[in-house]
């Protein structure tokens with residue numbers, strides 16, 4: 001499924017936008033000007049990666065500092081052990097669209113306690 | 121360097137082993153640990169594991185199928201380091217020779233003098249401790265937690281959620297004043313009273329009551345608090361006795377430089393047992409936090425492999441988190457350096473706060489309660505202004 005996320009012009013470099021689909025997806029605009037979309041929820045516990053520390057093509061989880069590669073979804077170190085899904089991004093007429101992956105997401109065990117949170 | 125022995129098989133030891141392989145070390149790698157378990161994660165022991173939300177398999181730190189091509193000597197304790205023969209002695213009489221050593225033996229929970237052999241009294245550091253405590257909490261009853269620090273507070277919060285009647289006893293006038301400062305320590309420890317958990321402050325513990333099983337905590341002011349279960353959460357001390365006589369400099373743990381090097385060539389120390397030099401502060405600090413034990417080994421291993429020829433980068437300000445009563449607490453930096461604290465977002469009374477600690481107007485620390493996004497921003501700024 002192809003979902004419009006936000007205008008590229010509204011998403012400065014170094015920032016992230018959280019898309020309120022279920023489970024949520026975040027769109028990152030890197031300092032180098034690339035745009036990536038990955039699952040927003042860390043695979044370790046209930047944290048939003050859109051709140052994380054973006055550096056290059058990696059985002060560091062805001063809670064326990066596992067880093068996820070935006071290109072592959074791979075995780076570099078504990079405590080998270082599973083990758084996040086990546087989603088295809090299309091930019092057309094300055095609009096960012098996300099094509100959701102059809103794979104099953106790797107959600108953390110305690111996701112039921114999800115904190116309420118709006119888009120970034 | 122053809123062989124490295126890592127002593128301590130927990131977070132810092134595993135992170136060192138991983139960094140060694142990542143940085144191209146392809147020689148013999150031996151990891152020695154006195155617990156029988158593969159490396160596991162401690163933070164959940166006072167939180168989700170204690171409550172039953174996570175099981176033992178969830179605690180594993182290694183990824184599935186991860187293979188560092190290491191020899192794991194588990195369930196065996198190192199008893200000495202001989203620098204002249206470059207070997208570690210093990211309790212079972214074996215010796216491990218190596219060119220380089222990583223000391224990662226962590227810390228052990230402090231016990232209360234006179235509590236040995238009294239049933240119902242627990243400390244919490246290891247998986248085995250947590251299993252025992254979890255089984256006892258399942259029976260319910262009155263829990264008294266001695267010590268209002270982070271581990272004590274987390275145990276109180278978890279036990280409260282399990283339906284126990286909980287009292288926390290803290291010798292200092294304000295819990296957490298050491299790590300957070302008195303004002304913020306009072307706000308965070310206010311979570312106890314918010315939830316009807318009794319908090320007795322400014323009073324020391326004289327001893328424990330009971331014959332074979334604990335039945336009360338006796339306070340210095342003469343009061344006696346009835347108890348079915350007692351958790352002693354009065355801090356931890358670095359596990360370095362095994363290094364005495366080895367010639368390595370010890371001072372509140374293994375004394376080391378900003379890059380992890382110790383006073384002995386070819387030996388570095390990481391994690392809770394290591395008293396690192398902090399170039400920003402100009403003195404040594406031993407930091408007992410997860411993130412440091414995870415990140416610092418990278419620098420220490422680089423030092424080891426380069427024979428001490430690398431310039432250490434300035435590490436990020438120390439960071440830790442705690443989860444209590446459903447509130448996410450995050451802290452970075454050093455509270456003790458601050459001359460002012462301002463609440464920049466949220467309200468202290470609502471326990472959702474972002475507070476910035478400053479010295480001469482410059483941020484030196486930041487505290488967040490349920491503010492992960494703002495906290496991360498502030499933490500980035502802190503790292504930028506203090507590096």
Ligand SMILES: Cc1cc2nc3c(=O)[nH]c(=O)nc-3n(C[C@H](O)[C@H](O)[C@H](O)COP(=O)(O)OP(=O)(O)OC[C@H]3O[C@@H](n4cnc5c(N)ncnc54)[C@H](O)[C@@H]3O)c2cc1C
Nearest residue numbers: 128130131132154162163198225226227391392409410440
């Ligand atoms: C219950 C609990 C909750 C925590 N929660 C948080 C939290 O929320 N946030 C946070 O930031 N930090 C938290 N921490 C702290 C964090 O877990 C530690 O900072 C981290 O575990 C330190 O890792 P380490 O490898 O240096 O030491 P340790 O984890 O202590 O590991 C050292 C290992 O070395 C072994 N060892 C010791 N002596 C010898 C010897 N002579 N020979 C062989 N092996 C030896 C020990 O058995 C142990 O397995 C918590 C700690 C505990 C106990």
Ligand code: FES
Nearest residue numbers: 042044045061064
């Ligand atoms: S919640 Fe992301 S690393 Fe723990």
